[in-house]
Amino acid sequence: MVTKRCKVLSLGLGATLLLGTSIGMGSQQYHALAESLTSDEHAQKAHLTTSHGWSNDLQTIVWNEAQHYYDIYFLHSADGATEPFGHQGQDWYHTTTSDFVHYTEQSSALAAKGGDAQEGWTSAWTGSIVTNDGSITGAPQGAKVAYFTGIRKTDQKQNIYAAYSDDDGKNFNHVLNDGKPVADINDSDTVAGRHSDFRDPNVFYWKGKMMMYVAEGSEIGVYQSKDGLSWSKADQEGKSKIESGSFFQGRSWEGNSPVECPVIETMSTPSGQAKQVLFFGAKDASSGETTGTYYIVGHLDDNGLFVPDKDVSRLDQGSDYYGANFTGSDHIDTVNNSIKSLGWVGNWNYFTNGVHSDQEANSAYAQRLGSYSSARSLSLQNDLTIKQNLELPQSSLTNTESYSNISKDNPISEKGEKWVDRQDTNGDVYGLYDIPNQYATKYYNLTFSNSKGNYFGRIYLDIWQGSDYVRFNYDPSNGKYNVKQYAAELNNAMNGQTASSYYYNGLLGNGNGYIADSGLTNQQSINLQIVTDNSSVEFIFPNGQTYTVSRFNTSQKQDFKIFTEDPTDANSVDIQISDIQ
Structure with missing residues (x-):
């Protein structure tokens, strides 16, 4: 019988075979594991x-x-x-x-x-x-x-x-x-x-x-x-x-x-x-x-x-x-x-x-x-x-799309939504950008601004791959942000729910995901760069702070969503999106 993990299989007479080698009887099974x-x-x-x-x-x-x-x-x-x-x-x-x-x-x-x-x-x-x-x-x-x-x-x-x-x-x-x-x-x-x-x-x-x-x-x-x-x-x-x-x-x-x-x-x-x-x-x-x-x-x-x-x-x-x-x-x-x-x-x-x-x-x-x-x-x-x-060479960025002054009255969404009902917000939330089934390897350059003064109201970025997600919740007034991540692929981990829970909660395990501080407060203009690939998401702040998280979905597609609270009725975002090749 062939086990499903790389081990040494005894063949008798002192011979051993490393699983994953294509050889003799059952070679198709061995070759399949090598491919894994x-x-x-x-x-x-x-x-x-x-x-x-x-x-x-x-x-x-x-x-x-x-x-x-x-x-x-x-x-x-x-x-x-x-x-x-x-x-x-x-x-x-x-x-x-x-x-x-x-x-x-x-x-x-x-x-x-x-x-x-x-x-x-x-x-x-x-x-x-x-x-x-x-x-x-x-x-x-x-x-x-x-x-x-x-x-x-x-x-x-x-x-x-x-x-x-x-x-x-x-x-x-x-x-x-x-x-x-x-x-x-x-x-x-x-x-x-x-x-x-x-x-x-x-x-x-x-x-x-x-x-x-x-x-x-x-x-x-x-x-x-x-x-x-x-x-x-x-x-x-x-x-x-x-x-x-x-x-x-x-x-x-x-x-x-x-x-x-x-x-x-x-x-x-x-x-x-x-x-x-x-x-x-x-x-x-x-x-x-x-x-x-x-x-x-x-x-x-x-x-x-x-x-x-x-x-x-x-x-x-x-x-x-x-x-x-x-x-x-x-x-x-x-x-x-x-x-x-x-x-x-x-x-x-x-x-x-x-x-x-x-x-x-x-x-x-x-x-x-x-x-x-x-x-x-x-x-x-x-x-x-x-x-x-x-360090991302300009020559690797292709198929660039740019959108200016995207606001709650001028969203980019296949659904055409302006106001969104969310449970994780402090007030009314507006969908600014929501385009599904994007190429997963992307560069996003987002500049949020307020025409009346400092940007006020939280910024939400949701990046979905099937049921998996990385959700970013940022408060520009105090610089604090929260990241919650879910990977269905970890639910079947060898240690039960521990891996999935740690991926979402970290050491505290309090249901609030990970909390960090960008060190930036009271900004009228906020630039965020996001680099996504099949297995990672990276956030880069203008002061050089970074936040990196892995992901495990295999779809190679993602839905990227931008939401904001807008109590001043003056928030907007400029969006630049490129494939990385």
Whole structure:
């Protein structure tokens, strides 16, 4: 009998067969399951999506000057969405892009298993890439070197390994240190705390040596090396840790999940002030926030440990922007006026619990799942906040439609409605725009204005895919907004209603969806950009705040609706809509 998830099927006489391989009797069934790992039902059209299996964290984004494109690496599992930690292990997938809309064919760049027969790794997790400046023993000068977490074969513990590429980053086939860890969790001089989490190394050059930030539960360990192979505490006289009270300054760490994916870059404000910015994955459970990407601005002390200069902030307000990574430099002294970022559009609370699949006879659940956000350009402002601008090339926007001064007396709707009866409003609501069955991959540029003064009355955006929806409720007077999302595909998750409820409610579970603050108040003109694709919705505010949410419907069509309250009888909206191709 063939099971419906990727497992090893015993054929007797010591033989095994990985389900998904087309072979012998029942090959049609095996081939069908293999197709489920490449099915395009949850694939994005204008965003990076894994071509096979399941994916999550971005590993790094490297500009290739010789080829004039970006090398992008992301974490991949050949076992599929319901078994991301399956027996095949995880590897790094590689692709390239010049515009962050179109991507080249993907291939494995770092093996899921490798190294020494005993001390090597059986699954490769998140890490970073540096170019060897001559410091790294065993690697040619100028070669790209990957530092990554590996799950050791003998004890299944997390350790740090290194491998270099001899083909400009396409493959990291040459393992350093004889295939053994370069930083071993069992070495108390290295780990200085022996936490079970010892992962996601971010390596960079600083003051003539190499530095490494490692996620260690509620702390970030900081290490130094002269040769890239032997690592010791950066602060020899102390713990050599950046503790949660420092990198999460201004927030509560209580109830948090482990810190993950630390990345540090140096950025300049418009006034010319250079600051280090530490990005990482976490969640503020006390505020009802789910996992996301945060940042904090500060400087390095004499040992290279990060010291905050202000409180931590969330980079994207949405429920699905995690495992993010960035362009920049592997030399921390390089000052960046701006950097680009991509984030995984996903959340651990529902992405591995079984998303319903539309495939018949193959599997109850989708196996190919994992996509990434639109690229954003990040710049550090004088008040030490980060502003994000959407990186969407004009050449990718086609079939543009524009509508001016759309008001409650001049709606665009196939139904011809002006006033709409809704249960989630504070007063009379008017339908401004309501066109069903649109192409799901769209760019919307909406400018709301009031001819008498500040815009008054809530703005509602409803984006439907069948019975699924993302509903956006924004109050311009105080800047607060609420997002509610429903996905019928999560109702059949392996953990019952938990995944669907978390998708809608988050940590609070109070029936009110997710609540956030745009930081914008009392505006006469309000611009909102919205990027939709088959599996994601992104909202971008004019001050650079963003909100990203995943979605799971497979229709590739959507109904986009705009409503407003209009107590001043002076509200209108200008609408620009484009396909993204």
